[in-house]
Amino acid sequence: MKRIVQSAALGLTLVLAAASAQAFQLEHHDGVLELDTAPGRLVSYDLGVLDTLDTLGIPVVGVPRSAYQGSLTQYNDAPLVGTLFEPDQDALRRLEPDLIFAGRRSLPAIPALKDLAPTVHYVDPDRPFLEALRSDTMALARAFGKEDQADEALLAIERNVHTLHEGNRGKTAAFLFVIQDNVIAHAPGDRFGYAYELTGLESVLPANEHGSAPAAPRPQPGSPEHKAAQAERARIIHAVAQADPDWLIVLDRGAINNGEKTAARTLSAHPELSQTRAFRNGHVYYADPNGWYVVTGGLSNLQQITDDLLATMKPDQP
Structure with missing residues (x-):
């Protein structure tokens, strides 16, 4: 009888251990999500997360309406679950997701999303960008068993960043967000x-x-x-021109989703920015608006962005 009880106890221990080993744990902004089984029907309103999941070979069954380009082109044919700002509750119910990733634009919808499926996010503007990229990527990778692929992709991006830092040592820049004739500078x-x-x-x-x-x-x-805000923006742009940066990094808001490109014309007509050393020397990097503004993060996206920066800035190899 004692042996039977011991065998039963051992069997229960093994079953519990196996269940624990199969449990899904995902670190995210608000803690750790624990599920009994790994989710297989994912929806992402965060396009940076979508890009990382896609890079790691983790399928996603639903996405928000957007103009998907580059490595995300395939999602133009994926089931839609609303917009980046407004999830479609009925579409989500039809898809029956078992995990939802909210994005910066859909944060207010999280309480409603949680009524449909476990919902997490990785939005934290106070963290350094590259630190957050590695931390969040590895959290996803650990949860889905993709650590090796994630680390390899991160190292490739970090090598590009290192080369850029070495080549740009001692150089200055200004980031300019251009909306038709309006120019807004962005600082760290x-x-x-x-x-x-x-x-x-x-x-x-x-x-x-x-x-x-x-x-x-x-x-x-x-x-x-409004007039005070315009005056303050003009003052800041004047300060940028006076500082005469080595590089201008420009995002043309109107060019998103293949819209009309107007930034180059706006800069060339600007009485101060057109006279900067960067503009006169052709040291202007026009950031891909979809990659920087719409997607922002993501492994393939950041690889493409840093590849483009290297091709444009042509820093000396270390």
């Missing part, structure tokens, strides 16, 4: 401040210590607040 701490992390270029503007603070409502056109 702003949304596109990660450009300085990637390139190793020093910003000619001081870091924005409040870059992750919630954006204030846009003032009404013609209002005193």
Whole structure:
């Protein structure tokens, strides 16, 4: 009888150990998600996460409406689950996902998404960009058993970044967000401040210590607040021109999703920026708007971005 009890106890221990070994654990912004089994029906509203999942060979069954390009082109034919901002609850119910990744634009929808499936996110603007890329990528890789592939992809990006930093040592830059005739500079701490992390270029503007603070409502056109904001932007652009950076990194907002490109024309007509050393010497990097603005993160996307930066800036090899 004692042997029977011992055998039963041993069997139960083995069953529990096997169940524990099969359990799914995913580290994310708010903690650790634990599921009894690995999820097989994923939906991602974060296109950087989507890009990483795709690079690692992890299938995704539903995506938000967007103009997918490059390595994500296949998702133009994937089932749609709303937009980047507004999830489609009915579409999600039809797909029956067992894990949802929310993105920066869909953060407010997380409570509703959690009613349909476990939902996580990796949005944290206060973390250094490259640190977050490695940490979040490896969290996904560990959960899905893709550590080797993830580490190899990260090392390739980090090699590019190292080469850029070596070649750009001692050089300066300004990131310019162009919307038709409007030019907005971004410093470290702003949304596109990660450009300085990637390139190793020093910003000619001081870091924005409040870059992750919630954006204030846009003032009404013609209002005193609107005029004050325009004057402040002009002051900052004047400071950029006076600093005369080695490089201008430019994102043309209108060119997203194959829209009209106007940034080059805007810069050439600008009385101050057109006279900078960077513009006159052709040291202007026009960032791919979909890669930088729409996707932002992701393994294949960051590989393409850093490859393009290297091809344009042509830093000396270390």
